[in-house]
Amino acid sequence: MTNGGFAYSAANRSRRNWHIHHCYVQHDYATCLRVIEEELVSCGGLCEYPIYVKALILRHQGKIASSLQFFQAATCLSPHNVCNLKQVARSLYLLGKHRAAINVYSETMKLGFSDWEIWHNKGLCYMYLKEYAEAIDCFEQANDVQRHDATYMMLGQVYQKQENYKGALKVFQEAVDFSPQNSEVLTTLGLLHLRLGENQKAFEHLGNSLAHDPLDPKTILAAGSIIQDNQDMDVALVKYRIAAVKTPNNAQLWNNIGMCFFGASPQPRYIAAVACLKRALYLDPFEWIVSYNLGLVHLNKRQYASAFHFFSASINLKADFAASYMYLAITLARLDDFDNSAAAYDKSISIEPADYTARLNYAITLYLNEEYERSETQFKEFKKLLDKKIGEGEDVDDEITQQRELLDEALREELS
Incomplete structure (x- = not known):
């Protein structure tokens, strides 16, 4: 009688577990x-599988801390x-407790079990802790177990965080060889070449990416920026129009559209440029380049008070960009504030001593203020830097x- 009762209980539990599993995979979380x-209730809270599934549902609902408690309860039942x-x-990782998550993954490995998921997630934890050498080792171990696009992407990101761009290029190239039709990998490789100033290679990879996913907004934005750099504003705007349908609230997109209107030939479209740039600023008020570009547009429109406002905002957000100080100096000079100009x-030159344009503008401002x-001192430095660049083959x-x-000619007349 006892044996029969036990058999019935086990079979009943099995059926309930199957019912729980069926409801879970059907996303019928309420049932x-x-x-x-x-x-x-029927088993006194000692059933491992129902606890495990409840934890999964809680995490899906965003209740990470509660789900962790249930996963830990399931672990107590089956250590x-x-x-x-x-x-x-995983729950510890999602809660930002990366060190604790690493310790649990290490305990899992001590049980003699290590798969791609464990190595990959452990690498993510090390990456967020900025322990990049350990992160690289974990991602490489993950790829040794089983290669995944996600691992290649994270490994490449770690190399970029270390500013090891050659290492990142090698990783992303391996990723392309492994998954040649993955548009995200192709786009990432193209963006890295773009960052390194290798526009032709960047355009090739971005073109391949668009061949697989013609409507990917990130790829279109990157390709459009290369076209824009080549001063083909109309073609770039066509690309951006496609991207705007997919991502209408992308600040970088509206920034680029604004600068296309600003660079339009033969006559810049200032009103359209300001409208697009202000939309970009509304979408991302802490993006320094948008404020910088608004400063440029207002400076060219001779609206010096507005230009001063936007250049100052740009400097507050990014204090180490020399060109912001140079254009701020030009703006201040136009506002008759010579000392601050x-x-x-001086600040611009201290950040970028090899920038000959800052020296030239400084010399002009000094000359105009007698x-x-x-002015002659700055002009001599300008000529040295310019001659050096010309000797290196740079177009002027x-x-x-x-x-x-x-x-x-003007300085010779005044100093003769």
Whole structure:
């Protein structure tokens, strides 16, 4: 009689577990939780599988801390169940407790079990702790177990965080060889080449990415930026129009569209440029480049007070960009604030001593304020830097050459 009762109880529990599983995979979470509660009451809370599924549902609902408690309860019932341990570690990771998650993953490995998921997630924890050497080792171990696009992407990101761009290029190239039709990998490789100034290679990879996913907004934005850099504004705007349908609230997209209107030939479209840039600023008020670009547009419109406001905002967000100080100095000079203009030029030159355009503009501002000797000093430095760049094969804008000749003649007249 006892044996028969035990057999019936086990069979009944098996059927309930099957019912719980069926409800869970059907995403009928309300029914699933009701059945789980009934089962937990009937077995005194000592059923591992219902506890495990309830934890999964709670995590799906965003209740990470509560789900962790249930995963830990399931682990207490079955301490050597690897699935429970992995879920405990995953919950700790989602809660930002990366060190604790690493410890649980390490305990799982001590049980003689290590798969791709454990190595990959352990690498993620090390990456967020900024322990990049350990993260690289874990991601490489994960790929040794089983190669995945996600692991290649994370490994490449770690190399980029270390500013080891050659290492990142090698990783992303391996990823492309492994998964040649993955548009995300192709786009990432293209963006890395773009960051390194290798526009032709970048465009090739982005083109391949668009061949597999013609409507991917991230790829379209990157390809459009290359076209924009080549001064083909109309074609770039066509690309951006496609991306805008998919991602209408992308600040970088509206920033680029605004600069296309600003760079339009033969006449810049200032009103359209300001409208697009202000939309970008609304979408991402802490993006320094948007404020910087708004400063440029207002400076060209001769709206110097507005230009001063946006250049100041850009500097507050990114204090180490030399060009912001140079254009702020030009703006201050136009506002007849010579002392602060000179200070801004000095700051720009201290950040980027090899920038000959800052030296030229500084020399012009000093000349216009009758500081002829100081102007000559800056002009001499400008000529040294410019001649060096010309010797290295750099193309020089015609306007810079013209300004050089005019200032050279003017200084000779004043100092003779």
